[in-house]
Amino acid sequence: MKAAAMSELDITTLTGVQKAAILMMLFGEKAAANVLKSMSPHEVQELGAAMYTVRGVSHETVNAVLDEFFDGLRRQTDVGIGANAYVRNVLTGALGADKAQSVLSRITPASSERPIEILDWMDPSAISELIIDEHPQIMALVIASLDYSQGAEVLKILPEDFQPEIVRRIANLQTVQPDALRELEEVMQRKFKANTTLRASQIGGVKAAARIMNFTRQDMEQRILKDIKKDDKELMESLQDNMFVFDNLIKSEDRSLQTLLREIDQDVLILALKGADDALRDKLLGCVSSRAAQTILEEMENMGPVRLTAVQEAQKQVISVARQMADAGTITLAGRGGEQMV
Known part of the structure; x- marks a missing residue:
């Protein structure tokens, strides 16, 4: 009963x-x-x-x-x-x-203030299928409007030949006017019902494109940047400047940083830390032994002034190793997909 x-x-x-x-x-x-x-x-x-x-x-x-x-x-x-x-x-x-x-x-919401907010609820593979036959500008608008990690997943699924052009268009997006959003809404209405209040929206831009690229694997990233460089070297360099940088390491967990620092030559690390702020320097030194930290601090003090370009190059070397290790699944970097290690 x-x-x-x-x-x-x-x-x-x-x-x-x-x-x-x-x-x-x-x-x-x-x-x-x-x-x-x-x-x-x-x-x-x-x-x-x-x-x-x-x-x-x-x-x-x-x-x-x-x-x-x-x-x-x-x-x-x-x-x-x-x-x-x-x-x-x-x-x-x-x-x-x-x-x-x-x-x-x-x-999922039947209506929204953003024309394509309903896409936030969809699986990346479903979104890619939805936009695969659309103009690259429509693809760029859609991906730029998504959460960065979700946008990166959609980008990964789309054909490789499309990817550089889409990233290029995202990077060149600025303020999107109502008429552009209206056109986008008309495209989406062919796929699903949507009602929105149109208004100018700030989406896209170099920083948005760079953040999306942060969630891609390094081989995919290098291929896209190489293709973009053919037509617009300045844009390629701007994207690189806005992608995962040395200062972002402060957001990563200590265990991953400890693993990373074991692979970095001490001379490179000393030079890279010369340009780091106190918070990041303390975090990284906290991920090595107390003896190693003391040695690094003494070497930094004895080194004296160094060229900014030399510091930047050392930091790029650290980031290059970090990203290779993240792609291999050895470490997790905050800002590059947030993968869970098992």
């Missing part, structure tokens, strides 16, 4: 606590535990008890709870940038790629 009662639960009979319990069951043990840590003992007891009562609910009821939850989430104006990517990642982690995509197909 008790099992039968459980199976009869649906979205109309569930309490708010039971709906929260269903969400907790989907989050997985680690995420659910983190949520419980922020609750009071009474709330934990109430939610824990509810989790036992919803074990027999149907898939349809679970989907309805998810629909209701994300519908409410979309109405929150203070969720912030990146909410779409967060929702997509949470669902994928909880349900798996196939089930997550099924849920996302039902909860």
Whole structure:
């Protein structure tokens, strides 16, 4: 009888606590535990008890709870940038790629202030299929409007012959006027229904193109830059200047930096640190032994003034090694895809 009662639960009979319990069951043990840590003992007891009562609910009821939850989430104006990517990642982690995509197909926003915001909810392969037959300028607008890591994934999937031209067009984008967005919306409307309020938007530019390139592998990056250099050497150099640089190392985890520094010649590191700010210098020196750190500091002091170009070259050598190791999966660099090592 008790099992039968459980199976009869649906979205109309569930309490708010039971709906929260269903969400907790989907989050997985680690995420659910983190949520419980922020609750009071009474709330934990109430939610824990509810989790036992919803074990027999149907898939349809679970989907309805998810629909209701994300519908409410979309109405929150203070969720912030990146909410779409967060929702997509949470669902994928909880349900798996196939089930997550099924849920996302039902909860994606029907309208948006950006003409192609719905693309933020889509899988990169689906986006690439959507734009593969469009003009390169349309491809560039679409990719430039995405989250940088997602844009890089779409770029990777597109044919190699298209990639340099798309990066070139993204780098040359500045303020996109309403008529351009209107044209883009018309293209997208052939693929899915969209209603938007058009306005001038700042997307693209060299920095955007460089950040997208940061998420690509080094061999792909070098091939694209080489192709761009044929027509616009200045643009190629500008892209390089805005890509992953020495100062970005401060965002990486210590374990990866420790692995990286073991592969760097000490003379190169000493020269590279001459141009680093105190915070980055302290972080990198904290990733080597105390004896090595003391030796490096003494060498830096004895070295005296050095040419800026020499410092920059040393920093480029460090970054070159770092990126090769990141591409090989040996380390993880913050800003180059955020891959999880296993």
